Amino acid sequence: MKTLVTYSTLTGNTKKVAEAVFEAVSGEKEIMDIKSIKETDGYDRILVGYWVDKGDANEEAKKFMETLKNKKVGTFGTLGAYPDSEHAQKCVEKISEALKANGNTVVAEFICQGAIDPKIIETMRKMGSNGPHAPTPEREARWAEAAKHPNEADFSAAKDVFGKLD
Ligand SMILES: Cc1cc2nc3c(=O)[nH]c(=O)nc-3n(C[C@H](O)[C@H](O)[C@H](O)COP(=O)(O)O)c2cc1C
Known part of the structure; x- marks a missing residue:
């Protein structure tokens, strides 16, 4: 094999x-x-x-x-x-x-x-609350977990x- x-x-x-x-x-x-x-x-x-x-x-x-x-x-x-x-x-x-x-x-x-590329996270944060990936507390927690x-x-x-x- x-x-x-x-x-x-x-x-x-x-x-x-x-x-x-x-x-x-x-x-x-x-x-x-x-x-x-x-x-x-x-x-x-x-x-x-x-x-x-x-x-x-x-x-x-x-x-x-x-x-x-x-x-x-x-x-x-x-x-x-x-x-x-x-x-x-x-x-x-x-x-x-x-x-x-x-x-x-x-x-x-x-x-x-x-871990998600920090540049991508920055872009999502910049898009703000109207973007499809709005930085809600739940998302921030998920991104922080992914980083590990x-x-x-x-x-x-x-x-x-x-x-x-x-
Ligand atoms: C352009 C782009 C699109 C992504 N799309 C998704 C997605 O649809 N769903 C998701 O859970 N993660 C998404 N991610 C996160 C990546 O899948 C994740 O960080 C992955 O571990 C990157 O793997 P690598 O380090 O081998 O390149 C995306 C990341 C990038 C850069």
């Missing part, structure tokens, strides 16, 4: 989770930034890391996942929202459904919070999920 762990990342959160996933996976394995992938034929299993962008996998990860057909695929993601939120669960489902539609088998799923992730508990949870694969 040869596994490829790959990831797309803007600010490093998803790369950190990818490294935890890589550590946990058994058998022959490689880890690679999505940008470096030339072909996927030599792998029995592909574990793809994405970050959530507007409620879906970020474009680069999405494009890559669209190239996968009839493979064993696992996904792991990071996002600003809480992982047990409806928003997070919808993202995970959407991504898995798209993979399944191309004949892939989804062997594992994982999602956790990841991914943390050791997230890495450990990811390792549990991916370490269980054959």
